[in-house]
Amino acid sequence: MSLMKSAIAATLLSLAALSAPAMAADEYNTSSGLTAAGSPLGLHGVDPVAFVSLGNRIDGTAQYTAVHDGVAYYFASQEAMDAFTAHPDQYLPQNGGFCTFGVSVGKKFDGDPQFAAVVDGKLYLFLNEAIFREFQKDQSGTITKAEANWKKIRSTEATKL
Structure with missing residues (x-):
């Protein structure tokens, strides 16, 4: 590879590293x-x-x-x-914007803004209407479980459906 191509490749790699998100996967x-x-x-x-x-x-x-x-x-x-x-x-949405009910059971599912609640000034998202209805049955219990689980699963891969 020529010196010019090496310099261009190095520059592109540097730019890619600079533009990478500052978050963990x-x-x-x-x-x-x-x-x-x-x-x-x-x-x-x-x-x-x-x-x-x-x-x-x-x-x-x-x-x-x-x-x-x-x-x-x-x-x-x-x-x-x-x-x-x-x-x-x-x-910021709680639990990284993942479904709060899912996080309460140790899973990371999509949090859809169509199914959301603001509780004590905090935004919580849910996968769908059925899951949102389950949350409404025990809001504080679900939030407490999600807070505890989020610390454990925060940096793990999201759950695939």
Whole structure:
């Protein structure tokens, strides 16, 4: 390989390392592919600030994108993006955005924003309507079990359906 090709290959490898997400594998539930920000999309593109602050599922837009821990989040407005940037922990979905009920039983399933709850100011997502209904039967017990299990399974591979 010529010296020029070696230099180009080294540069590309360096750039790839710089753009790699700052997260450990599978700690966040993200959509496949990358956003224009170069990171995978979290929360299926739904604005987490609107969810937590208003209790309303509002789709964000790529125009307002913030990246946290290697995951891109979309927002409906500059104000929402600024609020998230200032205090991301107030708005991030719990359990990395995976289904809270699944995490409570030691599994990592997709968390769908169509089936979500804000409990004590925290956002919890669920796989589907049936699982969400199960959560509603024992919210505090499910959340407590999920918190304990999340520490154990946080960096494990997501469950394949």
